[in-house]
Amino acid sequence: MSAGDSSAVEHPIRLLIADDHPVVRNGLRGAFADEPGIAVVGEVPDGRQAVDRAARGGVDVVLMDLRMPVLDGVEATAELRERAPGVRILVLTTFDGEADVLAAVAAGATGYLLKDVGTDELAAAVRAAHRGEAVLAPTAAEHLMGQVRRPAPAVLTARELEVLALVAGGASNREAARRLFISEASIKTHLLHAYGKLGVRDRAAAVGEAYRRGLLPATPA
Template sequence: MTPDGERRLTVLIADDQPLVRRGLALVLRADPGIEVVGEAGDGEQAVAAAHRLRPRAVLMDIRMPVLDGVRATARLTAELPECRVLALSTFDQDEYVVRALRAGATGFLPKDISPEDLAAALHTVDRGEAVVAPRLLTRLIAAYVTAEPPAAPGTAPAAAPALSALTPREVEVLRQVAAGLDNAEIARTLRIGVQTVKNHVTAVFAKLGVRDRAQAVIVAYETGLVRPGRTG
């Protein structure tokens, strides 16, 4: 428990380098709202430890032996859907980011992130929100997500059955999410209330079968709803 009586965010650290694990643990233990409950040296160990310890979040290195971080993330999000995965890597190439997000990670950050930002990111993914380093987010989808040719402006692509369940307003909200707008910005853009936007976003996530904004953005590009460089 934290000094104000709230439950600490329990975190499992998965990295194949012991010094990195220890360094991350020291950084996170400086945050009174975070409790490091365990460490793992590969993806297989991470999945087993998560089942045993039931952390609310896992810091997952992408490149590990036995079972890599992407496959471990896919297993965790399928087997323990209440557990959030925040992927970390010194290899911040866009392909790793997209693979991690597709596998179900709620965020992806480079290992050179500051201690304060790392702790803040963990609290963010614990709330179910996506976190991707700004330097990666814009270029990753444009470079690595394949989109079908877009339909006429204002309509969902004909070859996008994933979008067929969305209402016209939900399609427009998804378009704004793909542009990187938060709920308040979407509300101003569409001239609707913030709570209405939240309701639309929740409905979009449910209909698309995605967990967060990052995965929703990938769907928007893959279906051709938006194109690289033209999210507005």
């Protein structure tokens, strides 16, 4: 074994797996069992536990599924970027829709891969994410490049427009949740999805961009 390999083993990349399917978690743990330089330090079944575990320290990279209970992957990514900005998030999911990709990247994901990726490619992606390099599945890259090339109108869902309209009127997340009879977590998720579609990173920018694109009714003069 070379000196470089020895150093990698002595200082492994600490990996946290976040996925609500036990079979997937077990499979990923097995895939990394003999991978030099990468050590799985934990497994969690939902986004809330992923944020709490990673924020306690001892985690370098999180393999984050998108569809999870309690807190989904996009919202967990956004919260983790605030609580532990040094942790890299690599989305690993079966979903490759444009809205999913844009929302995840807008929330702060370092990379976006699909679950049909090979073991060697996945390990290479974890190492690249740890270095801060963007890692994207071909379809994810296409979605992002398409967003850059064309200022196409965002297609927001009716619920996302409802949330943005309430935010534009000055409602807090709690107030919007109360008025729409949904949870605050759902409000945050709808906002994050809207951010991704509009290409913005905060509430004020989202509202301004929605007005600019004519997605919200113009305010009275």
